[in-house]
Amino acid sequence: MNEIVIRVISLATYARLKAYIVTVLPLNNMIIYSLPEGLWVFCITLTSKPYYITRNNWRIDGMFIPLIFCVSLEILQLFHIANGRFDFMDIGVSVVFWLLGSYIVSDKCEKQDIFTRPNSKTIVCLASYCIVYLAHVFK
Numbered sequence: 001m002n003e004i005v006i007r008v009i010s011l012a013t014y015a016r017l018k019a020y021i022v023t024v025l026p027l028n029n030m031i032i033y034s035l036p037e038g039l040w041v042f043c044i045t046l047t048s049k050p051y052y053i054t055r056n057n058w059r060i061d062g063m064f065i066p067l068i069f070c071v072s073l074e075i076l077q078l079f080h081i082a083n084g085r086f087d088f089m090d091i092g093v094s095v096v097f098w099l100l101g102s103y104i105v106s107d108k109c110e111k112q113d114i115f116t117r118p119n120s121k122t123i124v125c126l127a128s129y130c131i132v133y134l135a136h137v138f139k
Contacts, residue, residue: 034090034093040135042097042100045102046105048125050109050110051113074091
């Protein structure tokens with residue numbers, strides 16, 4: 001997003017605007033770096049709840065996939081396979097938002113296999129995972 005803004009308004013204007021915003025609205029590092037990931041985990045938890053994945057004799061409830069996904073991405077960062085820096089705070093914030101999405105927001109619909117019949121909801125769910133992945137690996 002920053003790259004797009006820089007191309008539209010110029011790097012010098014962007015730098016002045018950023019410096020002004022930082023002085024007017026100082027933010028904690030957790031809010032800057034961990035909260036966005038937590039919000040994405042909340043979103044993919046909500047979109048994943050109606051689904052499950054079956055492979056061989058395993059059936060994984062879609063509600064648990066965001067938790068596995070975010071922890072796996074952090075582990076990939078730990079071993080420098082994915083861009084970014086491994087941070088326990090990211091995992092903690094992601095777990096909190098996963099819990100909120102899993103247990104606070106109720107879901108009464110019948111679960112279905114995400115790969116059986118693609119529709120607009122399954123495409124949105126899978127696209128959400130792509131966005132979270134790209135947010136981790138894109139430089």
